[in-house]
Amino acid sequence: MYESFWGLREQPFGTTPDPAFLYPSQQHEEAEARIRYAIHSRKGLAMLIGAVGMGKTTLTRVVIGKLRNARAAVLLNPKVTPVQMLREICYEFGFEQVPHYKRDIIAVLRKHALEQLEAGVSLVVILDEAQLLSRDCLEEIRLLTNWETNKDKLYTVLLVGQPELEGRLRKIPQLNQRVVIRARLASLGEKETTEYIAHRLRTAGAPLFPFTPEAIAEIYHYSTGVPRLINMICDMCLLEGYIRRTKKLDVPIVQDVVKDLGGVLDNAKV
């Protein structure tokens, strides 16, 4: 809607996890390196932790996009039974026919893993929203990460979830002890917030940077450096600028937007 007013090719602050817009903050780069290491070194179990809207799903998409000699099964729905989970993994790895019984599904997955190992291909199962997985599913995951040859794990499992996932795993020591790689995403700092906003604007083709430094400080304050909240505020600021026909996005505009978004922003006591 406001794209032509701002000279943009597309909207810079969408809320979908689009890897094309990834701003490589230091912690995103570190987390990415850890996850790639886990996959390519065939570590059994890895974990990516971060609060809501911090960029976990986006980061997993970035990692998948860069995989070489590796294949990923991504499960986005954690509300499944262990058998449904195993079946989903088969579908994700491209099986069209999946057996009915659990022991047969397991046989299929084992055979597949051994063939892929022979071919030099690493396999990773990514479970998003893992804090919502049932205890039974977590137990099944433990068994999956037990599969190994003398040298290699057959599957790497990456659990992606909110911080309560760590609490849940602490209560299951036999699983928790197997987490060999832990990666974390925390909020961006103020300088990173500025770079993040500039990066997304540039990626969308923006010819100018419309925010005043004071406006950025306000955005940082209200978003607390959480990328999804930064996106929501910035998107509304661009709309507001378009409506008011001004190309300068300053503190009053940010404050008006924040009032409108109040309910979503914990910090929004204007």
Ligand SMILES: Nc1ncnc2c1ncn2[C@@H]1O[C@H](COP(=O)(O)OP(=O)(O)OP(=O)(O)O)[C@@H](O)[C@H]1O
């Ligand atoms: N480093 C980043 N660079 C660019 N955009 C990012 C970055 N981190 C997060 N975002 C953006 O923030 C929004 C939220 O990201 P994402 O959905 O990946 O978060 P999440 O941690 O998976 O959230 P949830 O816990 O709700 O699943 C998306 O629009 C995403 O593109």
Ligand SMILES: [Mg+2]
């Ligand atoms: Mg997510």
